[in-house]
Structure formats: structure tokens, C-alpha cells
Amino acid sequence: MSVAYRAVQWSGHKRVYDAVAVAGIALFVAVFFTVSKVIHAGDRAASDEILLIRASGACAMVMLHLILCIGPLARLNPVFLPVLYNRRHLGVLTALVAMIHALGVIGYYHGFGVVSPLVSLLESNTNVGSLRAFPFEWLGLAALVILLIMAATSHDFWLKNLSPAVWKRLHMLVYVAYALLVGHVALGSLQADTGWLTPTLTLAGLAVISSLHIAAAGRESRRDKIAGDSDWIDVGAIDEIPESRARTVCAGGERIAVFKHNGAVSAVSNLCAHQGGPLGEGKIIDGCITCPWHGWQYRPEDGRSPPPFKEQIATYPVRITAGRVQVSPRPSPQTGPASPAQRKERAHG
Ligand code: HEM
Numbered sequence: 001m002s003v004a005y006r007a008v009q010w011s012g013h014k015r016v017y018d019a020v021a022v023a024g025i026a027l028f029v030a031v032f033f034t035v036s037k038v039i040h041a042g043d044r045a046a047s048d049e050i051l052l053i054r055a056s057g058a059c060a061m062v063m064l065h066l067i068l069c070i071g072p073l074a075r076l077n078p079v080f081l082p083v084l085y086n087r088r089h090l091g092v093l094t095a096l097v098a099m100i101h102a103l104g105v106i107g108y109y110h111g112f113g114v115v116s117p118l119v120s121l122l123e124s125n126t127n128v129g130s131l132r133a134f135p136f137e138w139l140g141l142a143a144l145v146i147l148l149i150m151a152a153t154s155h156d157f158w159l160k161n162l163s164p165a166v167w168k169r170l171h172m173l174v175y176v177a178y179a180l181l182v183g184h185v186a187l188g189s190l191q192a193d194t195g196w197l198t199p200t201l202t203l204a205g206l207a208v209i210s211s212l213h214i215a216a217a218g219r220e221s222r223r224d225k226i227a228g229d230s231d232w233i234d235v236g237a238i239d240e241i242p243e244s245r246a247r248t249v250c251a252g253g254e255r256i257a258v259f260k261h262n263g264a265v266s267a268v269s270n271l272c273a274h275q276g277g278p279l280g281e282g283k284i285i286d287g288c289i290t291c292p293w294h295g296w297q298y299r300p301e302d303g304r305s306p307p308p309f310k311e312q313i314a315t316y317p318v319r320i321t322a323g324r325v326q327v328s329p330r331p332s333p334q335t336g337p338a339s340p341a342q343r344k345e346r347a348h349g
Pocket residue numbers: 050053054055057058059060061064098099101102105106121137138140141142143144147181184185188192193194198
């Protein structure tokens with residue numbers, strides 16, 4: 001959460017996460033390099049530089065797959081939430097590994113001529129009309145620019161200054177980068193003598209990422225109760241909402257999370273003010289709704305973060321009638337707290 005600019009803070013947990021990620025990168029590159037040396041021996045042998053270029057490109061691509069899988073996996077099973085918590089670190093590391101790959105390519109293939117390496121990269125192949133000879137490096141370059149912009153703006157400082165909505169839209173460009181990279185690898189393998197393994201794995205990765213996103217979206221829509229146009233939306237029997245947890249309803253395209261805590265129910269927007277995390281999948285800790293993604297907290301009664309934090313999310317009027325919880329689709333005015341509905345109201349309903 002943010003009250004003012006704070007430099008990146010590494011907790012012990014984050015240090016362990018980063019150390020494991022860096023060790024994983026080193027292991028991946030070492031295994032890729034060794035296996036490629038064995039497979040491409042004799043006439044088909046590639047130089048060590050080319051193998052390192054391929055290893056770093058493949059490593060960055062695998063990391064990008066992990067990043068894109070973490071979101072839907074965490075929605076399908078909360079066991080993956082701790083990995084999601086540090087996803088931004090993985091994103092920055094991916095951009096760095098991709099940068100090493102690109103610098104290797106630019107230095108090795110374009111660094112020994114008389115023109116600038118970048119100009120050489122952009123001008124050496126302009127066969128845009130041919131699929132077999134397409135300048136696939138351009139796609140890699142465009143993807144790299146996106147990954148670097150995302151890495152540079154990953155800190156909460158940018159989230160606050162750009163606004164969460166703009167920041168989120170900017171970071172959704174990761175899907176554009178991914179599409180460009182699928183093209184980069186597929187078209188590149190038509191030109192490099194790397195066999196069918198790389199394009200096959202790329203297609204398999206695309207299938208995994210798409211299936212996980214479809215499964216997570218399906219689960220989310222099954223969880224949502226779709227509301228009609230009425231003034232009060234039925235959320236369900238109060239006993240069906242687990243203590244300190246929420247049930248989500250969807251009203252006019254907006255998701256509302258209805259929490260039960262100590263016999264009272266409160267309704268807030270399902271969207272966390274930080275990065276749009278699904279608050280309805282979080283729980284109440286120390287009296288505050290706690291986002292499952294990075295732990296930002298909001299008081300159920302007024303949607304405000306506890307002091308000294310200043311964030312606020314929308315709240316919605318709730319009532320309990322004949323043991324059933326009902327929520328209004330219209331947010332409460334932001335000036336004052338929305339009164340939580342008490343379980344005892346059941347007697348009057
Ligand atoms: C300026 C940006 C980039 C350039 C110029 C570039 C160039 C290249 C070249 C020339 C190859 C073929 C290497 C060979 O087999 O000799 C290649 C392969 C590859 N690149 Fe890039 N690339 C760039 C960015 C990226 C990025 C951002 C990623 C991933 C995040 C990436 C992932 C890959 C992968 C996975 C391969 C295939 C490796 C293999 O054959 O096993 N590239 N790239």
C-alpha cells in the first residue's frame with residue numbers, strides 16, 4: 001500500500017524468491033547449453049555464442065509462460081497465491097534475460113559491420129512480404145520494448161502516478177508482447193536450423209496458456225450470481241456465506257463482493273484499488289478485507305484502508321430479509337460508511 005513514494009523493499013521472503021528465480025535461470029541456461037551441445041554435435045554443431053543466445057531466448061520465453069500462467073492458476077487454486085504475490089519480480093527478471101538474448105543477437109550477428117548494430121538489425125532483412133524470410137527479429141524487438149517498459153514501470157510509484165486503471169491497461173500489453181513472441185519464435189524457426197521442437201513447444205505453451213485462461217474465466221462466471229435489474233439482488237442465504245469470506249455477485253457488469261464477519265454482512269467492489277485483484281477471493285483479517293494478491297486491506301464498513309493508508313473502494317448497501325442477504329447494485333455515496341447488515345435483522349425480515 002502507498003502513502004508516499006517508497007524505494008523497493010526486499011523482505012526476507014522476497015530475497016529467497018529472487019534467489020530461487022536466479023538459480024532457476026542459471027540452471028535452465030546450463031541444461032539447455034549442455035543438452036544442445038550433445039544433440040548438435042559434429043556437422044550440426046553451433047558455436048557456444050549461438051547456443052547461449054538460444055538458451056537465453058528460450059529461458060525468457062519459459063519465464064513469460066510462467067508469468068502468464070500464474071494469474072489463472074491462482075484463480076483456480078489458492079495454493080498458487082504466494083507465487084502471484086511476487087509476480088512482478090519474475091517480470092523484471094524476464095525482461096533482463098530477454099535483454100541479454102537481444103544484446104547477444106545484436107552483438108554477434110550485427111556488431112562487426114560498419115553500420116550501427118541497431119540499424120543493421122532493422123535494415124539487414126526487409127522481406128516483410130515473405131513468410132519464410134520474414135524479419136522475425138523485428139517482432140522480438142517490439143516485444144522487448146514492451147517488456148522493458150513494463151519492467152521500468154513495475155514499481156508502485158508508477159502505479160500511483162499513472163493511476164491503477166492506466167497502469168493496468170499498460171501492463172495488459174504483456175499479451176501483445178506474448179503474441180509478438182509466438183510469431184518471433186515460429187517464424188524464426190523457419191529460418192534457423194533448430195528443427196521442430198521449438199515451434200512444437202511454442203504451440204503447446206500457447207495451448208496451455210489459453211486453456212488456463214478459459215478455465216479460470218469459466219470458474220469466475222460460475223461463481224458469480226448474475227443479477228437482474230431489480231433494486232435488490234439476492235446473494236443467497238446468510239448461512240451459505242462462509243465466516244470472514246465473501247460471495248460475489250455480478251450486477252450490470254460490476255462484481256460486488258459480499259462479506260460476512262461476526263454476524264454482519266458488508267458489500268464492497270470486488271476490484272482491489274492496487275492492481276484490480278479479486279477481493280471476493282480474499283478474507284477478513286484483523287477486521288479488514290484483505291486482498292489475496294498483495295495483501296492490501298479495506299474496512300468492510302466504509303471501504304477505506306486502515307490509517308495511515310488512504311485508498312478507498314466502493315461499498316454497497318446490504319440487507320438481510322428472511323435469512324437471505326440482498327445487496328443494492330448502486331454504490332453507497334463515498335462520504336460516509338455503509339451500515340453493515342446485522343444477522344439479528346433476520347428476526348424482523
Ligand atoms: C531485439 C530483440 C530480439 C532479437 C533481435 C532476437 C533475435 C533472435 C534470433 C536471431 C534468434 C535465432 C537465434 C538462432 O537460432 O541462431 C532468436 C531466437 C529466439 N528468440 Fe529472440 N530476439 C529478440 C527478442 C526476443 C525476446 C524478447 C524473446 C523472449 C522473451 C525472444 C525469444 C527467443 C526464442 C525463444 C528463440 C528461439 C530459441 C531456440 O531456437 O531455442 N527473443 N531471436
